[in-house]
Amino acid sequence: MDDSGFPTSVPSSEGAGVAAVVSRSTAADQTGPPDLAELLRRCGRGDEQAFATLYDAMAARVFGLAKRVVRDPAQAEEVTQEAFLDIWRSSGRFDESQGHAVSWMLTVVHRKAVDRVRSAEASTRRDTTYHHENHATEHDSTAEAATASLEAHRVRQALAGLTQAQREALDLAYFKGYTHSEVATMLDLPLGTAKTRIRDGLIRLRDHLGVGQ
Amino acid sequence: MTTSIHALSGAYAVDALDDDERAGFEAHLPGCRDCQVEVAELRRAAAELAHDVAEEPPAALRASVLGAIATVRPLPPEAAPEPALEPTAATTPASNVVPIGRSRRRRLANLAVAAAILGVVGVGAVTQPWNPDPTSPSRNLSAADRVLSAPDAEAVTQRFPDGSSATVTRSVSEGRAVLSTKRMAAPPEGKAFEMWLRIDGRMAPAGLMTDGGDQTFVLTGDGGAATAVGITVEPESGSAAPTSAPIAYLEFEGTA
Numbered sequence: 219m220d221d222s223g224f225p226t227s228v229p230s231s232e233g234a235g236v237a238a239v240v241s242r243s244t245a246a247d248q249t250g251p252p253d254l255a256e257l258l259r260r261c262g263r264g265d266e267q268a269f270a271t272l273y274d275a276m277a278a279r280v281f282g283l284a285k286r287v288v289r290d291p292a293q294a295e296e297v298t299q300e301a302f303l304d305i306w307r308s309s310g311r312f313d314e315s316q317g318h319a320v321s322w323m324l325t326v327v328h329r330k331a332v333d334r335v336r337s338a339e340a341s342t343r344r345d346t347t348y349h350h351e352n353h354a355t356e357h358d359s360t361a362e363a364a365t366a367s368l369e370a371h372r373v374r375q376a377l378a379g380l381t382q383a384q385r386e387a388l389d390l391a392y393f394k395g396y397t398h399s400e401v402a403t404m405l406d407l408p409l410g411t412a413k414t415r416i417r418d419g420l421i422r423l424r425d426h427l428g429v430g431q
Numbered sequence: 432m433t434t435s436i437h438a439l440s441g442a443y444a445v446d447a448l449d450d451d452e453r454a455g456f457e458a459h460l461p462g463c464r465d466c467q468v469e470v471a472e473l474r475r476a477a478a479e480l481a482h483d484v485a486e487e488p489p490a491a492l493r494a495s496v497l498g499a500i501a502t503v504r505p506l507p508p509e510a511a512p513e514p515a516l517e518p519t520a521a522t523t524p525a526s527n528v529v530p531i532g533r534s535r536r537r538r539l540a541n542l543a544v545a546a547a548i549l550g551v552v553g554v555g556a557v558t559q560p561w562n563p564d565p566t567s568p569s570r571n572l573s574a575a576d577r578v579l580s581a582p583d584a585e586a587v588t589q590r591f592p593d594g595s596s597a598t599v600t601r602s603v604s605e606g607r608a609v610l611s612t613k614r615m616a617a618p619p620e621g622k623a624f625e626m627w628l629r630i631d632g633r634m635a636p637a638g639l640m641t642d643g644g645d646q647t648f649v650l651t652g653d654g655g656a657a658t659a660v661g662i663t664v665e666p667e668s669g670s671a672a673p674t675s676a677p678i679a680y681l682e683f684e685g686t687a
Contacts, residue, residue: 269497277492279484282485298496316471325478413447423476
């Protein structure tokens with residue numbers, strides 16, 4: 219059993235972000251997923267309708283990531299709200315040439331979530347046994363589930379290309395919010411090794427997924 | 432232990448640096464195009480990890496968020512920076528910064544204002560008067576020239592959003608490090624910039640700079656043994672140890 223925390227086999231495939239994107243954009247009478255970068259630009263000009271569309275497209279991924287890191291649903295809601303406020307406030311400064319819209323937004327959420335768990339150090343989070351949570355979304359039509367499954371499958375395949383050690387280090391850092399020094403201690407690694415594993419793992423992931431520039 | 436700051440890119444991309452490391456890396460980032468690109472790519476790879484964790488938030492949250500943004504005005508775009516100076520940090524939301532980074536950025540903003548004034552008064556003007564304090568960095572330019580022209584000289588440059596920059600050149604054979612500033616804003620009233628050599632993991636005082644502008648001087652101490660040079664804002668008389676986050680942190684390569 220791989221205890222890295224990352225799925226390596228195919229679980230039930232409800233609840234991936236793409237599903238949300240697909241369903242909401244259809245509701246907005248578009249044929250494809252919304253152009254998030256364009257929505258961000260409109261937000262920067264104060265367009266609240268664009269923000270609502272952005273929220274609908276991203277809420278599941280934002281909340282899901284926040285909850286994965288902070289665990290507590292009430293705190294995850296707070297982090298989600300703070301993150302969306304930040305995204306709105308800073309939307310005029312989003313620069314597509316400097317980064318991808320989704321990762322820009324998830325970066326905001328992730329840092330907020332990590333800062334939250336670190337400031338609440340020694341809280342129940344450290345005592346909680348880690349486990350996977352696969353939540354069904356409210357709108358898992360077959361088509362959406364298929365799209366989501368496809369996307370999730372691609373990521374899982376990329377993850378399978380990582381070494382177990384890289385997956386472990388990445389999981390502790392990204393989903394549990396530990397610093398690389400803490401990760402090194404937890405995995406009995408010489409100090410300084412964990413950051414290399416994290417970086418190597420991300421590089422391999424990037425190359426597998428073809429998200430380099 | 433010492434480490435190459437570039438190697439922190441992955442940990443930075445997944446927020447796995449502690450506050451000090453994060454501040455150091457964010458000071459490094461604006462001047463390092465390679466790290467900017469890598470961080471953007473690795474963040475994107477990390478974002479893919481979140482595919483499996485999507486979960487619909489409670490429906491009430493939507494109304495709460497949409498209600499909240501109605502009372503907040505989006506920030507204006509930042510003044511177009513020079514392309515090479517475009518820091519990734521500046522493209523992440525303003526409030527998405529730890530307090531330490533925020534105070535540093537505010538200081539940098541103050542410096543930017545001062546630099547702008549300098550720019551009007553006369554950029555690249557004459558060498559500023561040196562700090563007369565005998566413990567301050569030597570103004571022996573021939574020593575500086577020796578370091579700058581040494582065959583083993585290695586230089587690290589950090590550029591700031593206001594267009595100013597700091598370059599540290601050191602030569603192991605000369606055992607010295609030289610700091611050169613360009614269009615540096617003057618330190619705040621009653622304060623000085625203090626330079627530090629990071630040696631054996633500790634920050635050793637390497638001199639005080641009381642003026643901005645274009646300056647070159649030799650840092651006090653064994654620059655050859657240093658793994659990094661930091662600059663902090665300190666009381667005019669200097670401090671024995673840094674009391675604030677660095678406004679600049681330049682790490683030598685190959686010292687990991």
